[in-house]
Amino acid sequence: MQFVRNCWYVASWSNDVEAGKLFPRILLNEGIVLFRDDDGRIQAIEDRCPHRHAPLHMGTLIDGGRIRCGYHGLEFDGSGHCVRNPHASGRISPAAKVRAYPVLEKHSLIWIWMGDKPADPDAIPDFSLLDGSHEISRRDYILMRANYALVVDNLMDLSHAAFLHDGILGSKETIQAEYEVTQEGNQITVARQCSNVPVPGLFDLMFKRDGGHVDLWADIRWDVPGCLMNDTGVTSPGAPRDQGTGIYGMHFLTPETETSCHYHFVAARQNPINWGEPVDSEIRTKISDLRRFAFEFQDKAMIEAQQQLLSRSAAVPPFVLLETDAGTARYRRVLESLIAAEREAAFAQGRS
Ligand code: FES
Ligand SMILES: [Fe+2]
Structure with missing residues (x-):
């Protein structure tokens, strides 16, 4: 690509x-x-x-x-x-x-x-949450030795959280989920909802701190080329989302080369519960630390291994798509059509 x-x-x-x-x-x-x-x-x-x-x-x-x-x-x-x-x-x-x-x-x-x-x-997508009065995590960065689209694939298919981030962001109980992909212009959102599941660690930290059951949602929005906003949180089973708590996870992927990319990420709290000190400080630090751990030691390890495998394969068969890949397939289609249009425009101007 x-x-x-x-x-x-x-x-x-x-x-x-x-x-x-x-x-x-x-x-x-x-x-x-x-x-x-x-x-x-x-x-x-x-x-x-x-x-x-x-x-x-x-x-x-x-x-x-x-x-x-x-x-x-x-x-x-x-x-x-x-x-x-x-x-x-x-x-x-x-x-x-x-x-x-x-x-x-x-x-x-x-x-x-x-x-x-x-x-x-x-044309800059809306990330005004970073300007407001929300509590913002550390503004973080990782250099990933992989094509940026592999990282976008990872974020547009959050079913991986049940396996790769078991305990932190998901568990075997969060494998099954309701799932919906929507598109508005070139913006694509994948909405994912798990009902009545054990609360994953990151959310337990922010919500009731009792390891109980919750409804878990993760609605991730993609904008060209690799700008993502993940509205994610938990609430009591059956309760509306605004009675729960969560974060807006923001991710920005920029290619460095075909096989490496700059990964900027940050989170803004949504509807934070006030626990008082020292719990609030602990939550604040752990949101940054746990997200960094998940992205650096779990996603990065897997995605870089994927890239290495792809790089050494002489002929790479196409990905086999699952139902949960509807979002990844959709955003890649948008990107490919934009790239094709730019190529045609360059050809028409005699630059290709
Ligand atoms: S002045 Fe820049 S290379 Fe000579
Ligand atoms: Fe991940």
Whole structure:
């Protein structure tokens, strides 16, 4: 699968890019360097000096929001143009420029537009929960050595929680579930509900702390290209959801290469129960820690092993789809149609 380009990808958390520092990152196989100009505005340019192809991130960020190449000192601004040549006559070749990428800061994330169509700020999916007064977990990050779609597959089919996250996010009692896939435009939601099941560990921590039975829901929304919002929680059997508690788990997958991706994740509490101290502090820490444990030591281990197996197979037979794959099949269809449309547009313009 190739990458769709005319959409917003998460490049990093906002606070990853500190004033006065260069932040290099490979996105969709392209080396990019992010930095803040003198006004604190985020900038992103190709991480390659056009002179001798030295990585610009090995240079220095200097006054005026310029990067000075660490090799022979050419200077570049956020538009990607060389604005100073310290040598000889100081003449600047018109070819001395690199690509600049549209970037925006929103919802405490840095979003980057990788396509050649005009960037559309309204196309950033809604993660305004990260701006509000909700209690927010640690803003976390893992580099996954796997294609980003394998991670999106994992999130769009949460039936795996019963096996891979047994005890934390699911159990053998949560294998059977009611299940519904809906689509609105290019946005797909997979709703999953288990009735009257033993409460999984993460939710027991937040709800009654008695290991009793609950109704468990997980409705995960996918937006192009790999932005997911999981509305998940528990309530007493038969009770409405607003009498329960849970989280909004947010996941952002951005390809680094075909076989690696940047995984940013965070959770906002929904309807938190006030237990008082020290329980509330324990809950706060454990939500971040248990999610990190599940993603890093359970999902990551499995998905990277999947990638290794796929990478060493000369001919990979197609996936065998289960009924629970309706959501994964649907989002992949949307992605493939967007990629095909971009390919056709490039072909029509004689670029392919
Ligand atoms: S490689 Fe950058 S100035 Fe020479
Ligand atoms: Fe998982």
